[in-house]
Amino acid sequence: MNPHAWLAELDAELRRRGTGPETAGHVVAEAAAHLSDSGENPVTVFGRPDSYAAAVIEIIGNRARRAPGPIRLRAQGITKRYRRRVVLDNVDLTVRAGQIAAVVGANGCGKSTFLGICAGLLSPDAGEVRVAGRIGYCPQDGGVADFLRPDEHFVLVGAGAGLSRVTAKERGRNSAAALGWTAADAPTARQLSGGTRQKLNLVMSTLTEPDVLLLDEPYQGFDRGTYVNFWDQLYRLRDEGKAIVVVTHLLNQLDGVDLVLDLTGAAS
Numbered sequence: 001m002n003p004h005a006w007l008a009e010l011d012a013e014l015r016r017r018g019t020g021p022e023t024a025g026h027v028v029a030e031a032a033a034h035l036s037d038s039g040e041n042p043v044t045v046f047g048r049p050d051s052y053a054a055a056v057i058e059i060i061g062n063r064a065r066r067a068p069g070p071i072r073l074r075a076q077g078i079t080k081r082y083r084r085r086v087v088l089d090n091v092d093l094t095v096r097a098g099q100i101a102a103v104v105g106a107n108g109c110g111k112s113t114f115l116g117i118c119a120g121l122l123s124p125d126a127g128e129v130r131v132a133g134r135i136g137y138c139p140q141d142g143g144v145a146d147f148l149r150p151d152e153h154f155v156l157v158g159a160g161a162g163l164s165r166v167t168a169k170e171r172g173r174n175s176a177a178a179l180g181w182t183a184a185d186a187p188t189a190r191q192l193s194g195g196t197r198q199k200l201n202l203v204m205s206t207l208t209e210p211d212v213l214l215l216d217e218p219y220q221g222f223d224r225g226t227y228v229n230f231w232d233q234l235y236r237l238r239d240e241g242k243a244i245v246v247v248t249h250l251l252n253q254l255d256g257v258d259l260v261l262d263l264t265g266a267a268s
């Protein structure tokens, strides 16, 4: 395996295992410097990229991650009924600054309902949610206005938080670029593909730099590159101290998150 391919695989392995982009960058840069100085075969020096990533994480994993901060979201005893049917029965979740919580479970078990309650869009029949700070919410679908361009969405969302038009556009375009999407000059939302509309939703949810980010399967329709960029962004936001709750069906990401709330069987 040539050094370039080996380093790329190491980087991907580190990120897949939940290492933040900054730490992964340091580890890869150090390995690259050693390989370039010695001219040796990477597999001979370090072994396979996945084994090396596992070894590095074992040594630095816990040290590299900052300890979680204060509680940002506390949901206690959440119960929700639709008519006589109990969808959520006494569900608790506490998320601190610098943590990602994944909400998982079978179709229809109440994940979106729970997130909607956390966002304050739905009322629980019992229990309460306390949030410290500003919320950003990305719904599973909907959320965009067909007749507006992405820039106009950014300005509208930014206005709600007192951002100037210029700042709102700049922030929106920058976080779109981090997902590999050029939002400037994009057409109205009606003309965007499903995956791109979902990128727009995601960008809007982070535009006002919320303290608590609630994401309901935000990556639907993303291609593979965007999907990787999405998780990188999530780890970066966690490193910056955001509290994140993400609904996901993709269990391969669960070793990168801090908490898992499995709602399977949450109904009574």
Ligand SMILES: Nc1ncnc2c1ncn2[C@@H]1O[C@H](COP(=O)(O)OP(=O)(O)OP(=O)(O)O)[C@@H](O)[C@H]1O
Binding pocket: 082, 083, 087, 105, 106, 107, 108, 109, 110, 111, 112, 113, 114
């Ligand atoms: N407004 C509503 N009125 C009646 N029933 C509802 C309503 N909203 C959701 N439900 C029902 O509540 C249950 C939980 O729905 P919810 O959308 O929260 O599940 P989910 O776990 O997010 O599902 P999925 O994985 O398919 O996205 C489902 O059986 C759904 O049909």
